[in-house]
Amino acid sequence: MYGKMQNWLAAELKSIEDAGLYKRERLITTAQGAQIKVNGTQDVLNFCANNYLGLSDNPRVIAAAKAMMDSRGYGMSSVRFICGTQDRHRDLEKAIANYFGLDDSILYVACFDANGGVFEPLFGAEDAIISDALNHASIIDGVRLSKAKRYRYANANMEELENCLKEAQAQRFRVIVTDGVFSMDGNVAPLDKICALAKRYDALVMVDESHSAGVVGKTGRGVTELYNLRGEVDIITGTLGKAFGGGCGGFTVARQEIVDLLRQRSRPYLFSNSVPPPVVGASLEVFKMLGESNELHAHLMENTAYFQEKMTAAGFDIKPSQSAILAVMLYDAKLSQVMAADLLDEGIYVTGFYYPVVPKDQARIRVQVSAAHTRAQLDQCVAAFVKIGRKHGVLK
Ligand SMILES: *Cc1c(COP(=O)(O)O)cnc(C)c1O
Numbered sequence: 406m407y408g409k410m411q412n413w414l415a416a417e418l419k420s421i422e423d424a425g426l427y428k429r430e431r432l433i434t435t436a437q438g439a440q441i442k443v444n445g446t447q448d449v450l451n452f453c454a455n456n457y458l459g460l461s462d463n464p465r466v467i468a469a470a471k472a473m474m475d476s477r478g479y480g481m482s483s484v485r486f487i488c489g490t491q492d493r494h495r496d497l498e499k500a501i502a503n504y505f506g507l508d509d510s511i512l513y514v515a516c517f518d519a520n521g522g523v524f525e526p527l528f529g530a531e532d533a534i535i536s537d538a539l540n541h542a543s544i545i546d547g548v549r550l551s552k553a554k555r556y557r558y559a560n561a562n563m564e565e566l567e568n569c570l571k572e573a574q575a576q577r578f579r580v581i582v583t584d585g586v587f588s589m590d591g592n593v594a595p596l597d598k599i600c601a602l603a604k605r606y607d608a609l610v611m612v613d614e615s616h617s618a619g620v621v622g623k624t625g626r627g628v629t630e631l632y633n634l635r636g637e638v639d640i641i642t643g644t645l646g647k648a649f650g651g652g653c654g655g656f657t658v659a660r661q662e663i664v665d666l667l668r669q670r671s672r673p674y675l676f677s678n679s680v681p682p683p684v685v686g687a688s689l690e691v692f693k694m695l696g697e698s699n700e701l702h703a704h705l706m707e708n709t710a711y712f713q714e715k716m717t718a719a720g721f722d723i724k725p726s727q728s729a730i731l732a733v734m735l736y737d738a739k740l741s742q743v744m745a746a747d748l749l750d751e752g753i754y755v756t757g758f759y760y761p762v763v764p765k766d767q768a769r770i771r772v773q774v775s776a777a778h779t780r781a782q783l784d785q786c787v788a789a790f791v792k793i794g795r796k797h798g799v800l801k
Contacts, residue, residue, distance in 0.1 A: 437451070437456055437461035438462045439459065439775060440782075443754055446749070449749065450785060452773055453755050453773055455616070455646070456648075456651050457775055457776065458702065458776050459776040460650040466650050469687050469690030470690075473687070476682075479681060479683070481679050481682070482678070484676065484678065484679075486668075494680070496689060497512065497688050498512055500688075500693075501643075501658055502658050505627065505643075506629070507660065510656045511674060512654060512674075513657070514655070516642055519644075519656055520541070521672075521673050522673040525670075526672075528551050528580060529553060530554075531576060532554070533556060533569075534551065534582060535558065535569045537560055537561065537583045538560055539584065539587050541615065556569035556572065561592065563595065563599075563602065566602055570603075570606035571606070574606065578608075581603055581610050582612075584613045585612050585614040585615070585617030585628040586628070586730065589732065589769075591728045591771075592726060593617065593628055593728060594612065596632045596638070597632040597634070610639055611639060611640035611641070612642075614628065614629075614643040615647055616728060617728060618644075618648060618649070620648055620702070625695070627643075629641070639660060640659040640663060641659065643655065645680070645684065645688050649692075650687050650691045654680040657671075708776065709731070712774050712783050712786070719791050720800045720801070721734075729773055732769045732772075733771075734769050735768050736766050738759035738768040740768065741769060745757035747796065751789035752785070753786050757769070
């Protein structure tokens with residue numbers, strides 16, 4: 406039986422390869438951080454991790470993970486409604502809710518699961534889900550699992566959103582769903598306008614803060630803080646796998662009844678294990694640290710502004726960004742790959758993106774700044790970009 410399928414798989418793999426779309430993964434042989442070793446190279450500076458606050462190898466976070474593992478063990482071996490979780494899981498859920506200024510939160514093993522499990526229990530065939538076209542894959546998959554009527558508007562296009570809202574007036578409930586920060590451009594969703602439209606057309610609002618939490622807003626509380634809308638959106642999802650230490654885990658933060666119903670009906674929560682104690686211990690420490698001081702976030706903002714300023718002054722074309730994601734526009738697909746490879750030779754680890762990950766002729770190198778980067782490391786990155794940019798005629 407397998408022979409027939411094996412032939413088909415080999416042909417599929419070859420067609421991916423022939424289209425130049427085969428994803429090859431690099432191997433990191435150190436802890437995640439500003440400076441890492443990749444594929445047996447010398448040390449390189451990492452500008453492509455979601456380690457925004459530099460917490461992935463933070464000593465306090467590591468110590469907290471170890472301490473929780475010593476006191477509460479390694480794993481849960483448990484589905485919550487069948488055999489429970491630890492008190493510390495509840496403490497973490499409260500810490501997350503408090504961070505975002507909403508009633509309560511519910512943990513999942515990944516934000517992919519949080520998004521996969523949020524729509525189906527809340528929105529049925531008589532409802533409407535109105536989604537930004539550039540929303541994360543996990544939102545798209547989550548929406549597919551619901552029977553609600555689906556609407557889609559072009560990225561951050563408020564005119565199209567308003568048209569969708571008008572069309573959806575016959576439905577029982579409407580929810581507008583958006584990423585907080587869009588990961589390829591680094592732009593922020595216009596949440597002020599989205600919330601104004603939601604009010605006018607009687608809709609709920611859901612924001613996925615995965616790339617914005619810890620980063621955007623005066624103290625990094627995300628786009629709801631940036632727009633002074635703390636506590637005013639109905640549902641927030643997010644990940645523990647990016648700014649908050651980068652381990653794993655996801656959450657939905659929402660009004661009390663929403664969280665309560667998700668605990669009853671959300672399938673990735675009901676039929677899956679919960680995050681392990683060391684992740685809970687580390688995450689509790691992260692939220693404690695972020696409550697104590699805004700230093701890491703302030704440093705990230707400073708680093709991002711500095712890097713953006715230096716790169717723009719050097720003559721690079723950077724997309725307007727309000728996050729720690731900076732898209733260095735090159736437009737040409739091949740150039741984005743060749744330049745990223747040359748930059749790696751210069752000790753700078755970045756990734757080039759091209760169609761279909763970004764629109765045709767919009768190829769770019771995406772740079773992700775971290776609070777862990779030193780000023781000298783940022784300068785080293787800019788200098789390498791300038792050298793390689795000149796070599797390829799991107800800079801005069
Ligand atoms: C990274 C990301 C996710 C997935 O988070 P995981 O916890 O790694 O599953 C979901 N949504 C958005 C917008 C993301 O950027």
